[in-house]
Amino acid sequence: MPEPTQSAVSSAASPVPQFELSRLSLYQFFGPGGVLSQRHPAYEFRRGQLAMASAVEEAIDEKRHLIVEAGTGTGKTLAYLLPIIKSGKRVIVSTGTKNLQEQLFFKDVPFLERALFGDAPESKPGAPVSGAESQAAKRLKVCYMKGRQNYLCRKKLYDLTGQPILNGLDEINEFRTLLDWDKETNTGDRAELTTLPENTPLWGKLNASAEHCIGSKCTEFERCFITAMRRQAAESDIIIVNHHLFFADLSVKLAAEKAPDAGVLPSAACVIFDEAHELEDVATSYFGVSVSNLKVDDLLRDLEITIRDKKVISTDLLQLSGRIRERSQFFFSLLPESDPQRPEGRSSTVPDGRFAFHDRTEFLEEFGSEFIGLKNVIRQLHSELQAIPNKPDEVHNLIRRTDELHAQLSFLMESHEKNTVYWIERRGGRSNRQRGVTTEGGKFAKAENVFLQATPIDVSAILRQSLFDRFESIVLTSATLAVANGFDYIKSRLGLEGARELIVPSHFDYESQAIFYVPPDMPGPRDANFAAQATIRIRQLLEITRGRAFCLFTSHAQMQQVHDALLGQLDYPMLLQGSAPKTALIEQFRSTPNAVLFATSSFWQGVDVQGEQLSCVIIDKIPFAVPSDPIVQARSQAIDESGGNSFLDFSVPAAVITLKQGFGRLIRSLNDRGLLVLLDNRILKMRYGKVFVSSLPAYTRTTDLRKVEEFFGCTHDE
Ligand code: SF4
Numbered sequence: 001m002p003e004p005t006q007s008a009v010s011s012a013a014s015p016v017p018q019f020e021l022s023r024l025s026l027y028q029f030f031g032p033g034g035v036l037s038q039r040h041p042a043y044e045f046r047r048g049q050l051a052m053a054s055a056v057e058e059a060i061d062e063k064r065h066l067i068v069e070a071g072t073g074t075g076k077t078l079a080y081l082l083p084i085i086k087s088g089k090r091v092i093v094s095t096g097t098k099n100l101q102e103q104l105f106f107k108d109v110p111f112l113e114r115a116l117f118g119d120a121p122e123s124k125p126g127a128p129v130s131g132a133e134s135q136a137a138k139r140l141k142v143c144y145m146k147g148r149q150n151y152l153c154r155k156k157l158y159d160l161t162g163q164p165i166l167n168g169l170d171e172i173n174e175f176r177t178l179l180d181w182d183k184e185t186n187t188g189d190r191a192e193l194t195t196l197p198e199n200t201p202l203w204g205k206l207n208a209s210a211e212h213c214i215g216s217k218c219t220e221f222e223r224c225f226i227t228a229m230r231r232q233a234a235e236s237d238i239i240i241v242n243h244h245l246f247f248a249d250l251s252v253k254l255a256a257e258k259a260p261d262a263g264v265l266p267s268a269a270c271v272i273f274d275e276a277h278e279l280e281d282v283a284t285s286y287f288g289v290s291v292s293n294l295k296v297d298d299l300l301r302d303l304e305i306t307i308r309d310k311k312v313i314s315t316d317l318l319q320l321s322g323r324i325r326e327r328s329q330f331f332f333s334l335l336p337e338s339d340p341q342r343p344e345g346r347s348s349t350v351p352d353g354r355f356a357f358h359d360r361t362e363f364l365e366e367f368g369s370e371f372i373g374l375k376n377v378i379r380q381l382h383s384e385l386q387a388i389p390n391k392p393d394e395v396h397n398l399i400r401r402t403d404e405l406h407a408q409l410s411f412l413m414e415s416h417e418k419n420t421v422y423w424i425e426r427r428g429g430r431s432n433r434q435r436g437v438t439t440e441g442g443k444f445a446k447a448e449n450v451f452l453q454a455t456p457i458d459v460s461a462i463l464r465q466s467l468f469d470r471f472e473s474i475v476l477t478s479a480t481l482a483v484a485n486g487f488d489y490i491k492s493r494l495g496l497e498g499a500r501e502l503i504v505p506s507h508f509d510y511e512s513q514a515i516f517y518v519p520p521d522m523p524g525p526r527d528a529n530f531a532a533q534a535t536i537r538i539r540q541l542l543e544i545t546r547g548r549a550f551c552l553f554t555s556h557a558q559m560q561q562v563h564d565a566l567l568g569q570l571d572y573p574m575l576l577q578g579s580a581p582k583t584a585l586i587e588q589f590r591s592t593p594n595a596v597l598f599a600t601s602s603f604w605q606g607v608d609v610q611g612e613q614l615s616c617v618i619i620d621k622i623p624f625a626v627p628s629d630p631i632v633q634a635r636s637q638a639i640d641e642s643g644g645n646s647f648l649d650f651s652v653p654a655a656v657i658t659l660k661q662g663f664g665r666l667i668r669s670l671n672d673r674g675l676l677v678l679l680d681n682r683i684l685k686m687r688y689g690k691v692f693v694s695s696l697p698a699y700t701r702t703t704d705l706r707k708v709e710e711f712f713g714c715t716h717d718e
Helices: 018-023 026-030 035-039 047-062 076-087 098-117 154-160 168-184 201-206 225-234 243-254 276-286 293-309 315-334 360-386 393-414 460-468 488-494 530-545 556-566 582-591 630-641 646-663 689-695 705-717
Strands: 066-070 091-095 142-144 238-242 270-273 289-292 354-356 420-427 449-456 473-478 500-504 514-517 549-552 574-576 596-599 616-619 674-678 700-702
Touching (some): 035 098, 047 473, 076 091, 076 238, 091 098, 091 243, 142 225, 154 168, 276 460, 289 393, 293 449, 354 630, 360 393, 420 630, 530 556, 530 674, 616 646, 646 689
Parallel strands (some): 066 473, 091 270, 270 473, 514 700, 549 616, 616 674
Antiparallel strands (some): 354 420, 420 449
């Protein structure tokens, strides 16, 4: 059954009177002849959907946590939304992707609202709060929130007016557009501004990021879009966010005494995490500490703007700013370029030069005076700012940021937390030449965008305390949470204890809808011949499927190599990741007959192409995480040191979930059919392969190419 849409809502059925909602059983809604069957023209009874809804209702009623794997086709959003609405409690729904956020807000909630309460008065499209009060029936109050960076900061906009720091005519024109838009927008959400270029640097200067916000002291506080969003959320029954916003808010609240105005989410009884397989990664990114040369540069830039705009007369401060910039550039240029403990040095397989910073102590022995020198000038800046009489609010913000920077640098270089991995990330970006940096003895030439990072190795204890112990009920759901029909892996990674568990049987007939082929005679993935053989097999398979395929690779290098080798050899249009933005490529794939897309990990999830246009998904290798990545390395080491087996307890289950995600691109509806291919036959030959096979849906499995031809032969004859 397709997802409900507003146009799919029948107007013939009667709504459920408000007073009866609490007495409406889930079966009366989801069951045959029930409310859903009357309201949805493509209704089908799905036992899994009812089972999931019952489990969610029990979890909310009994104040328990719940973990549910519900495959594509379950209709899981309605299965959790109805119990939420019935409960009358305030609930936060957090998703992994913007697509799902939008589906919930613009389709699923309005559908349920109409089914339960009748047609609503027209609400303004895109308004952040839906469900205005109706005289006749209770409406839902639903709030759709994005990260703060999506909203305009009015104070920055007005402060910048008339300032000569805009770059070029384009930026001046964009600024004028923003000034006009500010007069008419109700939300401040940049998504309304379709004419603003996606990557314009101007938005970076004007968005409502927490770092620059001065909260209730701001002159625009009452008219601020973040203030409005916070108030709307406080009045809402259902708050729809994404995982990044949720964990950014949680981490800000954990440090609440330093940023009392930064949290935007109100208290809630329950949280539903949809696409919950992403939680560990997102939580990890918000519970760490990071300082880069760019962060120091941004602080100094804001300091200099404040000195100029607020007429803080201080030659000392300007000189100090120059000294900090110089010391920062020098310090970051001294940081190692690779991990000497890794024989291959800065490996191309590690994205963006991420490597462990094992030898911080040795580094400080050699360059301690440069580090202390940098900290001293930052401390001096803090004191100078403190000493300013009648400080404007912007100066208070700078004091907080200077204090944080000092503390973060100390933590990154001097702390020895057992549960933390310290590492360095070198990202491409502005070169020194572009940034106008002069060099000293050639040393500055190394300092581009360098990030010092400290990341928790295990987030389970943090999540237990800050999440699972804090909310009375948490529901984790996704199509890919279970490994070998159990949740041990995800529960241990997230610190989830005592939760109810449910695996919802699929609504799809995977056995007849998909054939899973593994070529038994491929060389091993480390064999020098692998890429050449992969190219030959992919060409063969694409001839059978007539293109219409995603070829998904575990590395950019492999993607590029196979793509280049196939150029001119295929009769089908070839699309390559990186040649256009992701959404544009997916759109092109949908509209180009027989297209073949070559892509890597970012296309393994959140991509939905229904119908024949996608009839084949080929994956080159079992998607094990890169073992030399500093976080993966530290997690593996911690598991081994505590007596576990990092390969079986961590690497394999993580790869199982990623593989399920990748293959999950193929069957998106009851009518989809197609071929799944894994070119890595370790899944057949190695003992651990059984875990993968037992975790995948019950596709028809084969190692015989003729069976694949037969499968498509039938399709061709139809
Ligand atoms: S309160 Fe913060 S985000 Fe809002 S306008 Fe003021 S500085 Fe900007």
